[in-house]
Amino acid sequence: MSEEIILGGPRYVSKRPADPKRTCDPAAMEMLECAACRGEQTVFDRYAAQTPQCPFGLAGICCRICIQGPCRINPKRPGAEKGICGAHDYTIVARNVARYVAGGASCHSDHGRHAAVALLHTAEGKLPDYKITDETKLRRIAGRLGLEAEGKTAAELAKEVATEALRDYNDRMGEPCSWLDTTITEGRRAKFKHCDIAPDGIDKAIVQLIHGTAMGMDADPVNIIFRALRTALADYTGMHIATDLTDVLFGTPEPVISEANLGVIKPEYVNLAIHGHNPILSELVVDAARRLDDEAKAAGAAGINVVGVCCTGNELLMRQGVYLAANQSSQELAIMTGAIDAMLVDIQCIQPSIRAVAECYHTKIITTSDIVKIPGSYHFDFREEKAMETAEAMVRLAIAGYAERNPERIHIPEHKCTVIAGWSLEAMIDLFAKVNPERPVSVLTDAILSGELRGVCLVAGCNNLKGSHDEGHLTIAKELAKNDVLVVATGCAAVAYAKAGLMSPQSVDQYAGPGLKAFLGRLAAAGSPEFGLPLVFHMGSCVDNTRAEDLMTLMANELGVDTPKVPYVASAPEAMHEKAMSIGSGCVALGFPTHVGVMPHIEGSQLVYGIATQIAHDVYGGYFIFDTDPESGARKLLSALDYRSWKLRVHRQAAERYGTAAAASW
Numbered sequence: 001m002s003e004e005i006i007l008g009g010p011r012y013v014s015k016r017p018a019d020p021k022r023t024c025d026p027a028a029m030e031m032l033e034c035a036a037c038r039g040e041q042t043v044f045d046r047y048a049a050q051t052p053q054c055p056f057g058l059a060g061i062c063c064r065i066c067i068q069g070p071c072r073i074n075p076k077r078p079g080a081e082k083g084i085c086g087a088h089d090y091t092i093v094a095r096n097v098a099r100y101v102a103g104g105a106s107c108h109s110d111h112g113r114h115a116a117v118a119l120l121h122t123a124e125g126k127l128p129d130y131k132i133t134d135e136t137k138l139r140r141i142a143g144r145l146g147l148e149a150e151g152k153t154a155a156e157l158a159k160e161v162a163t164e165a166l167r168d169y170n171d172r173m174g175e176p177c178s179w180l181d182t183t184i185t186e187g188r189r190a191k192f193k194h195c196d197i198a199p200d201g202i203d204k205a206i207v208q209l210i211h212g213t214a215m216g217m218d219a220d221p222v223n224i225i226f227r228a229l230r231t232a233l234a235d236y237t238g239m240h241i242a243t244d245l246t247d248v249l250f251g252t253p254e255p256v257i258s259e260a261n262l263g264v265i266k267p268e269y270v271n272l273a274i275h276g277h278n279p280i281l282s283e284l285v286v287d288a289a290r291r292l293d294d295e296a297k298a299a300g301a302a303g304i305n306v307v308g309v310c311c312t313g314n315e316l317l318m319r320q321g322v323y324l325a326a327n328q329s330s331q332e333l334a335i336m337t338g339a340i341d342a343m344l345v346d347i348q349c350i351q352p353s354i355r356a357v358a359e360c361y362h363t364k365i366i367t368t369s370d371i372v373k374i375p376g377s378y379h380f381d382f383r384e385e386k387a388m389e390t391a392e393a394m395v396r397l398a399i400a401g402y403a404e405r406n407p408e409r410i411h412i413p414e415h416k417c418t419v420i421a422g423w424s425l426e427a428m429i430d431l432f433a434k435v436n437p438e439r440p441v442s443v444l445t446d447a448i449l450s451g452e453l454r455g456v457c458l459v460a461g462c463n464n465l466k467g468s469h470d471e472g473h474l475t476i477a478k479e480l481a482k483n484d485v486l487v488v489a490t491g492c493a494a495v496a497y498a499k500a501g502l503m504s505p506q507s508v509d510q511y512a513g514p515g516l517k518a519f520l521g522r523l524a525a526a527g528s529p530e531f532g533l534p535l536v537f538h539m540g541s542c543v544d545n546t547r548a549e550d551l552m553t554l555m556a557n558e559l560g561v562d563t564p565k566v567p568y569v570a571s572a573p574e575a576m577h578e579k580a581m582s583i584g585s586g587c588v589a590l591g592f593p594t595h596v597g598v599m600p601h602i603e604g605s606q607l608v609y610g611i612a613t614q615i616a617h618d619v620y621g622g623y624f625i626f627d628t629d630p631e632s633g634a635r636k637l638l639s640a641l642d643y644r645s646w647k648l649r650v651h652r653q654a655a656e657r658y659g660t661a662a663a664a665s666w
């Protein structure tokens, strides 16, 4: 007989302990046990119910692109080694991968378009609830784009910048998108031109990829994958627009201290969870919550406690210091605490199941976008023109929810950790500038050249229940930090680190290797924020991967090389979403060795696997490393870093000994 589990007092008694291998987040584990006691279903249960998953789908050799299909490739069955139309395994696998990339690029770029339209309308005076918060950044972007800023007001300039951003969505007729062209190295610009993969319009790149992968179109896997890279660069362009223009509207993040994990939910407060991705909505809701604090008090609560989930949580943490409650796999568990009075969602990564979970509680699910509706939820048609009015109405719904709580169903795990976040590229540069104000990036590159650091790793991406929740993220970061790699993080990876305490100053002593400790110590001594420096640097949401990519570009320029020679790698240990596919592919085109810790659906074609891992390397310098074992993945990332830093040092020595011309030929 299994041992009795007692949680949160005698109310929760179970003889069905949850599988401890499902998550390494203690708060999530506690809630999973709680869910098991209550007989409530979670995403973890549904994953188990879906296994074993279809081997054809897993290998990427199921084609459903036309309704003559689905066709499943079976090399052992005569006649079934090709699809009905004659499509080979490599065509089918490549098309499926390309369509993932198109899906991811649609998400990010549509988000960026929203930011551009909001900035344009703000500049035109149509949105009284929005303003230009960071004029310095606006002027810097305008300068980068080559726009004349002299003598123009912020509104005039914002209008031009927003218009230029929107031009990147249209057909630029052969001219590369400006947000790509002005943010990459000279070497990447030449490479993308030579390979003809610089997008000349975000929407065009997405549409052409969908068109080119339709039935009876492109059958050449190299051509399909390389055209997918063009769309991945369109994805990068859309993400960069989103990050830049959101900074202009709401401010560029600066170091901030906060807390993360389910323990940030406070029983005595109205708890309003905000989930999704788009700050255009959530920033206003945070303002509305502050304004309506007294109404919450009048309703008997201590005030309003806003907590973030997924990337909207990251955005709000970065700019406002808002608590971070959960990432992708633990979103339902936040509702199961019984103390979330409303969960407000905007776009992307919102499990439809949250509504079913909320039905067992008093939680109101509020949808806000006309492309995201969940049956049974409250829907507010969020428009920027009436932003504050709508935001206040939504907050009032949360306040009303507070009175409907069932105290018997409240169970909040105590786990939470300190987080130092807010590391925009500008904040990182400011930090390095404390050591070397003239050449801040050299502080980082010199540490690599001297061997103090082995390089930099961007850990990005989602949760994927094919592995233990958060375990891939934590293993990779601890392994890399121990080996003197500076780790920066975004998306649900960043939430995982925040929840586990890897973004607290204490984690430096616990996990950093001697070189990383010395490097961070030097930065701290030069004048880091009063609350100290973290082990892992939070660079933001998924669109903010462009902040981390910009860091690579700056390092390349500082070192005088192109990005494929910079000791900088990327990893998505728990990749799940189509967006992870487009980000990862963009990273490869930009020159990153890119580890993916969940096998994407490509093993059905050796050829496509080879394109992703070998041919991409030969052509672009970046390549995929597929490894589902995080420890072995970390070792491969370290060896990729060591190879690049060794070459850099050899190059430097050659330059010193024989002059720069000889060294330049490597």
Ligand code: BF8
Binding pocket: 277, 310, 311, 328, 348, 349, 460, 461, 462, 463, 490, 491, 492, 493, 541, 542, 543, 576, 577, 579, 580
């Ligand atoms: O954009 S990391 S699960 S929340 S897709 Fe989604 Fe993946 Fe989380 Fe953010 Ni990014």
Ligand code: SF4
Binding pocket: 063, 064, 065, 066, 067, 068, 069, 070, 071, 083, 084, 085, 086, 087, 092, 214, 215, 216
């Ligand atoms: Fe089958 Fe070809 Fe149609 Fe795909 S496009 S479903 S392989 S017939």
